[in-house]
Structure formats: C-alpha cells, structure tokens
Amino acid sequence: MIDNYKLQKLIFVLLILLFPAGAYAQSNPVNAFGFELGMSKDNAKKKIKSAGKKMVSNEVDTKDIRTIVFDGLLTEAPVEGIDNSKTELEFFDDKLMSYSLIVDYDNDADYGKLQDEFIKYLTSTYGDPQDSSKMLSYRIWKWDLQDTRLVFSNNSSSNKIRLNYIYKPLDQKKVAKEIEEKRRGGKEENPADQMFKDANYSKPKFYNY
Numbered sequence: 001m002i003d004n005y006k007l008q009k010l011i012f013v014l015l016i017l018l019f020p021a022g023a024y025a026q027s028n029p030v031n032a033f034g035f036e037l038g039m040s041k042d043n044a045k046k047k048i049k050s051a052g053k054k055m056v057s058n059e060v061d062t063k064d065i066r067t068i069v070f071d072g073l074l075t076e077a078p079v080e081g082i083d084n085s086k087t088e089l090e091f092f093d094d095k096l097m098s099y100s101l102i103v104d105y106d107n108d109a110d111y112g113k114l115q116d117e118f119i120k121y122l123t124s125t126y127g128d129p130q131d132s133s134k135m136l137s138y139r140i141w142k143w144d145l146q147d148t149r150l151v152f153s154n155n156s157s158s159n160k161i162r163l164n165y166i167y168k169p170l171d172q173k174k175v176a177k178e179i180e181e182k183r184r185g186g187k188e189e190n191p192a193d194q195m196f197k198d199a200n201y202s203k204p205k206f207y208n209y
Contacts, residue, residue, distance in 0.1 A: 030148040030165060032099035033087075034074035037148060037167035041066065041094045047074060056086070064177070066091045073101065079117035081110065097170040103161040111154060114161055115139075118152060122163075126150065 030037055034051075035044060048055060048070055057069035068089045077085075082103055090098035105111045119141065123129070129141040129152075137157035143150040149166040 030145060030150075032165040033078065033101065035089065035096060035099055037096055037099065037165060038170065039096050041068075041091045041096070044068070044089060044091075044096055064093050064174070066094075078121045079114065081114050081117060092170050092174045095170055097167050097174065099165040101163040103163075105159050105161065107159075108156075111156070111159070111161070115154065118161065118163065122150070122152060 034047060045055075045068070048068070051074050053070045053072065053074065055068055055070050057067065060066050068091070069086055071086050073082075073085060073087055084104040086102050088098075088100040088102060089096060090100075103114065105114055122141070122143070126143050126145065129143050132141045133139070137155050138153060139156075140151065140153045142152075147168050149168060149171075151162075151164045151166075153162050153164075154160070155162070
C-alpha cells in the first residue's frame with residue numbers, strides 16, 4: 001500500500017509530466033531568501049545560527065544528501081500573510097542543491113490571497129511562468145531559469161503552498177552519480193523522486209520501471 005505522501009508526490013510528478021517546462025534566461029545567480037544556491041552546508045548552518053533560528057530537523061538521507069529544516073524564513077517574507085511557514089534545505093555533497101519555502105494556510109480564502117501575492121512577486125522577479133497547470137489537489141507554476149529550476153505549487157488536500165528553488169548543476173551531478181552507482185550494481189533509485197526535480201520532468205533514460 002502506497003502511503004499518502006508518496007501518492008501525492010506521484011500525482012505531482014504526473015502533473016508535471018503533462019506540462020513540460022520551457023526555457024527562460026536569467027543571467028544573475030538566484031539567491032533564495034538569504035541562501036545562495038550551491039553554498040556550503042557549514043556556511044548555511046552559520047547563517048541559520050546567526051539569524052537566531054533553531055533547526056527542527058537535520059537528517060542524513062544518504063551518504064551524500066542531508067536535509068535541514070527550520071521554522072520561518074531567514075529573511076523578510078516575500079509576501080504578506082505568511083504566518084505559519086518553514087524552510088527546508090537539501091544538500092548534496094555538502095552544497096545547497098534545493099531550497100523550499102513551505103507555507104501552511106487555514107482555508108481557501110487565505111490560499112487565494114497568498115497565491116495572488118506569490119504570483120505577483122514571482123512574475124515581477126522572474127517574468128511570466130513557462131507553464132501553469134492543475135490536476136486533482138495540485139496547482140503548479142514553473143519557471144526554468146539559467147541555473148535554477150523554480151516550482152511554485154499548492155496542494156489543497158494538505159493546505160500547503162511550496163516554493164522550491166533547485167540548483168541545476170548540483171542536481172545534474174547527483175543524477176550522474178546515481179546513474180554511475182546503478183551501472184556498478186548499486187541500489188535501485190526511485191525514478192519518481194528524480195522526476196520531481198528533473199529539468200524536463202521526464203524519466204531518466206537509464207531508469208527502467
């Protein structure tokens with residue numbers, strides 16, 4: 001029996017597969033609310049400590065991947081109305097590969113206001129999204145920047161908004177290492193996990209399932 005989180009993630013992947021991302025040029029490196037993508041884990045932890053934030057989770061997923069979570073944001077919120085939020089940082093090889101701002105909302109009225117504020121902020125910063133789509137409980141907007149993939153999404157079944165910045169060079173490095181490990185007889189990777197972050201949201205060609 002597939003658990004609820006994996007089911008929601010699979011639906012999200014299927015939705016992205018139906019709406020492939022376009023391309024958008026961005027010459028300046030993306031700074032995700034005080035964290036520079038690609039920065040070292042130690043420097044990120046120093047920023048968290050100096051800002052007076054307390055890590056609520058610091059977990060090792062594999063020998064190369066670590067996830068750190070803390071309540072709130074490091075910097076001022078990009079939009080009004082964010083009362084209950086957390087920041088999730090994912091590191092690969094001790095460098096920041098993914099930044100996620102996760103916001104809980106209480107009702108549809110709160111979501112409508114937050115959605116409008118976020119879309120206004122994102123379009124003024126990065127231009128119009130390449131794609132916007134909807135399936136079941138998910139609504140998704142996507143930007144494909146030069147070195148960064150940006151996904152803004154809402155899951156109405158869990159009342160969560162998620163703004164995810166993914167650093168492509170590290171993500172590609174992780175994929176290459178997984179493929180090499182598989183060729184050497186390493187463990188089988190879950191293709192849905194990679195499609196969730198992959199640049200073109202398609203099945204990596206070396207995965208068979």
